[in-house]
Amino acid sequence: MCVHICENELMSFIRSYVVPEGFPDSVSPSYVPYMTWRALKHFFGGAMGVFTTQALLHSVGVSKSQAMPGAVAINWIIKDGSGRIGKMLFSRQGKKFDYDLKQLRLSGDLLMELGAAVELATTAVPHLFLPLACAANVAKNVAAVTSTSTRTPIYKAFAKGENIGDVTAKGECVGNVADLLGTGFSIIMAKRNPSLFTTFALLSCGYLFSSYREVKSVVLHTLNRARxxxxxxxxxxxxxxxxxxxxxxxxxxxxxxxxxDGPVVLGSRFKEAFQDANSFYDVKPVFEKERYVVAYNPLKGNIYAVLKDKAKSDDILKAAFHAHVLLYVLRSAKHIQVSNEYTSGDHVTPLPRSVDLQAHVAESYNMVSALYEPFKSKAKEQGWVMSDSLLNPGRARICEQVR
Known part of the structure; x- marks a missing residue:
């Protein structure tokens, strides 16, 4: 009986550190798979940290074997300082971190691995320690910015109610515990003198796979360009x-x-969307009642949604929807081949000039008139948050009085 009580108290103590209060009802279902893959990623990251630090210390020791300890310290300070400068410069991106949150998080982890690989490379060329270590530290600090900037929106997606602070604290605790376990595991492995590059390759594969699964497990309610x-x-x-x-x-x-990220460009400039003024005037009458113009530029193989100066949030959403509808219409026409860059990266095949684009634009307009409101309604029924803020429409606008 006493043992059972002690076990319950131990589990309660552990849960107080790794899961939010009220778990599992206090978080969304995707919380568990996300934290599982996050823990694995931090485990592999902590393990790699031992080997990369070992490589850096070995390299700076070899390259500066006849130097005073102060010179070695200066090199290390320069390495860290360059990383902080890189972090500061990258942080100015601001709002852009919200547009492609998952893509940015995965890219950041890839950059983190690249930085670690460069650190490891210092063992092969110790005389290049300073430039390589600086480059690696810049990469890793930029990756750290992406991780920090995307952390809150992800945790916010898991939180139910006003418990974002609790979810964040427990998530960071799980990451730190996994990092410490990975560090301990790596220290034990290092005593066996394993192949440095083989071990790093295996740990990197585990890190990147865990990072991919971590990102894929996140369920966001907002619609960015990809979603x-x-x-x-x-x-x-x-x-x-x-x-x-x-x-x-x-x-x-x-x-x-x-x-x-595809053949649809939202908020483009006039000169990008139209080959010449006549191309604009050909489709302009179709959009007299709209605060946007959608067109296809056969020279570039892309669909362009050009926003008028009075375009509001719903106009931007409708313009994006219309652009995809026109893309659908053009791809449905067998004699037309539009860029497939988004799905397969195929070479862009320009649309023949003889094709009647006005007819396809008019057809797309009729479809949008009938389908836009049902699309919004069904999207809201599924729980999607309809907002233009994550579509990154840019700032380019055209005057509605263009003649």
């Missing part, structure tokens, strides 16, 4: 909007953050 594309394409093909779980699972996380 918006998934939702619209599914709606146009099946008439239904994917659930939060389905939409997040279908979202690709390997895109380069902030870069154009």
């Amino acid at each position: 918006f594309t998934v939702a619209v394409e599914s709606f146009l093909k099946t008439g239904s909007v994917p659930t939060l779980q389905e939409g997040n699972m279908m979202e690709t996380v390997f895109n380069i953050p902030w870069c154009k």
